[in-house]
Amino acid sequence: MTTTDQETRPTAEDRSRFEEVWARPRGWRRALTSVQHKSVGTRYMVTAAVFFFVGGIQALFMRVQLAQPEQQVLSAQTYNELFTMHGTTMMFLFAVPFLEGLAAYLLPLMLGARDMPFARYNTFNYWCYLFAGIILYSSFLVGMVPDAGWFAYVPLSGPEFADKAMDIWLFGLALAELAAIGAAIEMIVVVLGMRAPGMSLDRMPIFAWTMLCVAAMIILAFVPLLVGSMLLELDRNAGTAFFDVERGGDPLLWQHLFWIFGHPEVYVMFLPGAAIISQVVPVHSRHRLVGYPFVVAAVVVTAIMSLGLWVHHMYTTGLPPVTLSFFTAASMSISVASGVQVVAWITTLWSGRPRLTVPMLFSLGFLFTFVAGGITGVMVASAPFDAQAHDSYFVVAHFHYVLIGGMLFPVMAGLFHWWPKFTGRIPSARLGTVSFWLTFAGFHLTFFPMHLTGLWGMPRRVFTYDATLGVGLLNLLSTVGAFVLAAGFVLAATTLLVALRRGERSGPNPWGADSLEWAADSPPSSPNFGRIPVVGSRAPLWNPPPQDPELDGMAAAFDHAPQNVRATPFTTVLAARPGTAAVQARPSLWPLVTAGGLALVAVGLLVGSVWVVAASVLVIVAGFVAWELQNERELGAGEAREPVGGRYPVEAPGPRSPGWWGATAAAVVLVVAVATVAFSLLFLEVNAPVWPAGETLGRPWLSAGTGVALALAVAAAWWGSRHGPLDHAAASEARGVHLAATATAGLAGTAALALTVAQWVTSDLDPTAHAYDSGVLTLLGTQALAIVLGLGITGCAVVARLTHARDVRPRIMLQNSAMLWTGVLVVWAIAWAATDLVPVAVV
């Protein structure tokens, strides 16, 4: 970082005003209203760590039960509840949220930004996740613990075989998914738009590349699960027939939806783990990562391919050999991408001078373990072998090698690596080393024997086994190992916590690392960087800064500035050239209120109280309205809207501000959701003997009318976004156009909503009669929900116009609503094709 003009600008007064605008709230306000990425990231990680230990304790109970044949420590019911909650907790409440938290904490720092793009939404997601965990664990309080496994296969999880515990599970899951999807949108926007000037895509840290890919995977994979869990909830409580064989449904539909999520999920956990290794190994080997472009390519290829492998979880469901061969080949191929990464790390070690620090030890432990898990992964990818290994302890061994080896060891490496950054203190290397060896030895003692246990015939998810199976000794070893492993994690956690008070002070960069987070203070100040760094290479702290006046100009303009609004540079997507200023949110209570309202909706549905649901919906609506009013008010008027440094406008239309990206991502989420329902219908149609059982929806005029109305909404919003001031104008402009545009979009949207409702009411379909009817009415419902979202954002545009008549803001909000209306139009097209076009065309 250069500090050449620090003498002249900023002055001491500038600095104090800058610090004031970034001041953190104090006391209880901080707990409830802070939206800063570091506090949100910390909350994510702390909450996830708590769930990790809870899930770990569940695992220890299971290991005690299995230590000897035919033990009776736990009843079958308790055991089934524990393995269900262990899987659910580790996947949905620990692994994914922890990584989201790590990303929320690190990405802005690594990229040279001051906060996440939509900090309040980021906080909203955290609260959703916390409430998801509370709802799931309240099942222990009310004595209805989910027991259908973390995969919840129907019919075992369906209305006939599972009690209300399953509803608790589904609502908890839905909230956690919602949080993950929101976190994904944040990650995409921060990585694509908020990198330090000069950090072109090919200079981006591997961690940022990876989180970008992971975010895309989350949107494409988690949305289907969210939809799937809603379909199951409808089957359970509204009597629809998606999974009921008798009425045209199919239990295998759930497996497809679940694994379309579930397989990418594995890589959503592993890829960030690998990315941590790609950050840690070069620093602790004193050598840049060898083969950076290959590693990036490997990550991208893995992300894309992971979306097409899900069927390898379903090899035994009775699929034709062609399908089996295809998915065997695809599943095995993905290991080549991991091979590239492994060789890149080893070559980096080979070329550098590795130091056996604690992060390095965990990285080596990762390689040792993950490679073994990858190799057993190739084995179970082979359909004929999997027919033997599937659902046996061999698979349990395999995925713990991949998940603990591939995700948890890297997370430990990352925690010891970044702890000085998080806390300003260096954890004890001695205790850290002991905790590494304990976890490493405990892990292999626990999970290596399970390969044999499985091959010798022990299936998964059994609460006991008999002595004649001959796996008593192996199970005993696993149980002993589990306690060693647990001791290792407890020691690691203690080491980190002790370091909070006793650790050696670290300074900004104790490891001599290369990436931008090490340029910030330890722990970082509220805005991370007073002066935004500029980047000219892949290792900005190992190389001299670039001599580029344009980049320096932006850094100077943002040096402890602006001081009347929180803002950070927004740069171009590919080359990260200077662009605009992105406004960053200040503390707010509304994310907590709205997320709480959502959780209350779930509670109301669980206790079956219409009044609770209605009241919660009111809370949500009021919360969002207050949120939007606060947003527009705090975006500032007058001076706050002046371009930063006279050159960088505060927001600009098009992809030059975060809103455009956010609206686009939201539209994509809507489309993926509806495409999932449409896919489900198509899947059922292909597999059902008669489809549809009776009439199709058959309301062509109403449907066409809806489409026309939505197209009109798109056109009106788009037209409005083309008018009005681009900068801070002296007087209100384009009043008539904006009024007409918002009114037209609003009226057209309302008409579309009315037509959708009319389609539902005038159709003779009964959602409880046949899966076709269920699907059609669900599509109409989703379409109505999408229209309501479109109306909501149009309302935001009205508020923006009322508060910012002299700014670019109304244009931006109209443009965002045009993006969202486009998404709704696509939703309509997909829904129409799935309800009327395809059934008729196929017949």
Added chain:
Amino acid sequence: MIDARIRSMFPPAGDVADRVDSHWQLLLVVGSVVWLVVVTAMLVAVLRRRRAEREERDDDVPGDEPGRGHLVVAFLGGVAPALIILGIMADSVLTLRDTGAATDASRAPVVVEVDGRQFWWEVRYPDHDVETANEIHIPTGQDVRIELTSDDVIHSFWVPQLAGKVDLVPGRTNVLTLHADEPGTYWGRCAEYCGLQHAWMRFVVVAHDAPEYAGWLEAQARPARSPDRVDDGDDQPGGDETGGDDGPGAGPDTEVAAGREIFMSSSCVYCHTIAGTEARGTLGPDLTHLASRQAIGAGVLPNDRESLARWITEPQDVKPGNAMPGTELDDDELDALITYLESLE
């Protein structure tokens, strides 16, 4: 004879399991070698010290230096694994084809229908009008077509020594071919989590040579022995409570008749069928030839008097969550009932 206690996929005892086993050995050898090479390279990379004198700081050339490192990553990381994977993929597809050919069951001479139930197996021989439970008898040396479906939730059929698993999915019929080379008892079980007592949903496959199998089928196709039809005055010793092969004597025979009466007048008949009697229930296993089976409760207890008594009086203690309610009987009634059940050979 095959040892019935072997529950492992080793050693394989039929064509399909054999082929998969040789595929597994290839996977094991190749996988182990790859893992050893990688871990050795990693350890050498860390431990060698000859670069100790290098400078603290490495220069990074923007765009990265396209040097030897790149070639290493591309070839050792990309090309070499791809070649290995191609080889393994080929063997996997060939194995699939071979086992697929073996599972081309259209010509299989023997057909068995298996229904998964929570938590037991209903077994039917449609060509012979035989119904039984938790025990599948097959002839050796012949392909047996197993047609799998489920009446409740998803189960999975797994006999490790004979073949891989196939799921039982409601609304579908999946097909699996079993082929046993040697006579013997092969251990099998449910491999897909199916609820509370998934752990105790087991079965056995008993392979006989052809004449023995024919005899078994014939015996199973007969209706249940009825005490009315037993010749009185047979010269069996009366003390043998478990009943001999040739039928019980006069004392036990009265007891059999009494037990039969208890069975027919209690709630047993709502769920169980005994062919040749008025018991026609279909919720539980067919008991026509109960006494010929090795175990009860899908493998949870051996089939003897003591276990039957426990199972009849307190099935929810033995296997909580199974569909059978406990029946309250006094000791005499219970004895008679068990004697009747043990006569059902």
